[in-house]
Amino acid sequence: MVFESYGVEKCFENHDIGSTSYLLKATKYKAPKMNEMDIGLTSHTDKSFITILHQNQVNGLEVKSNNGEWIGFEEHLPSSFVVMAGDAFMVVSNFIFNRNHNIVELVKDKICPIISFTAWSNNRIHSPSHRVVMRGDKTRYSLGLFSINKGTIHIPRELVDEQHPLQFHPFDNLGLLLYSYADVYTRSESCIKDYCGI
Ligand SMILES: O=C(O)CCC(=O)C(=O)O
Ligand SMILES: [Fe+2]
Numbered sequence: 001m002v003f004e005s006y007g008v009e010k011c012f013e014n015h016d017i018g019s020t021s022y023l024l025k026a027t028k029y030k031a032p033k034m035n036e037m038d039i040g041l042t043s044h045t046d047k048s049f050i051t052i053l054h055q056n057q058v059n060g061l062e063v064k065s066n067n068g069e070w071i072g073f074e075e076h077l078p079s080s081f082v083v084m085a086g087d088a089f090m091v092v093s094n095f096i097f098n099r100n101h102n103i104v105e106l107v108k109d110k111i112c113p114i115i116s117f118t119a120w121s122n123n124r125i126h127s128p129s130h131r132v133v134m135r136g137d138k139t140r141y142s143l144g145l146f147s148i149n150k151g152t153i154h155i156p157r158e159l160v161d162e163q164h165p166l167q168f169h170p171f172d173n174l175g176l177l178l179y180s181y182a183d184v185y186t187r188s189e190s191c192i193k194d195y196c197g198i
Pocket of ligand 2: 044045046130
């Protein structure tokens with residue numbers, strides 16, 4: 001849908017199932033002691049191209065809004081999941097799908113572009129900062145499917161123009177992930193900009 005909306009469907013073949021590695025991560029977040037509030041996962045942006053998240057109906061995921069407020073993601077359907085852009089892609093929206101694959105909620109333009117700059121979309125799309133905050137007395141489980149492109153991601157020529165001069169060198173998505181964990185990354189405001197910014 002995003003590729004279509006930018007008129008670059010032809011680039012999709014470089015991002016299809018054969019061009020992507022997947023990391024499936026299951027996480028258990030314990031309920032805070034004494035019913036207080038606990039940060040389950042500190043604020044970050046994902047280094048994937050795209051992330052799909054599902055939780056066991058114990059809310060906790062929060063996304064930073066444009067004005068710096070944290071918006072809690074409230075799950076209403078057991079079959080819903082969140083699709084979120086990573087630094088390699090970056091999207092302005094969170095899509096929440098139901099089991100018929102229809103978008104049931106679009107938290108458009110609320111997502112904060114404060115610290116991240118998109119690579120593939122040449123800085124048009126932003127990956128949201130998000131975190132997990134635990135409240136209440138229930139254990140939370142989440143499943144995250146992180147898709148990471150194999151090979152080199154090139155910024156489509158169609159996404160470079162006068163208003164959007166080229167912002168990123170071609171880059172390796174797995175390299176970005178490893179760089180974010182490596183000592184060489186000095187933890188400035190934007191990992192992706194440090195890694196392959198022009
Ligand atoms: O558990 C969640 O809902 C979020 C997990 C997450 O953001 C991550 O692992 O990068
Ligand atoms: Fe994340």
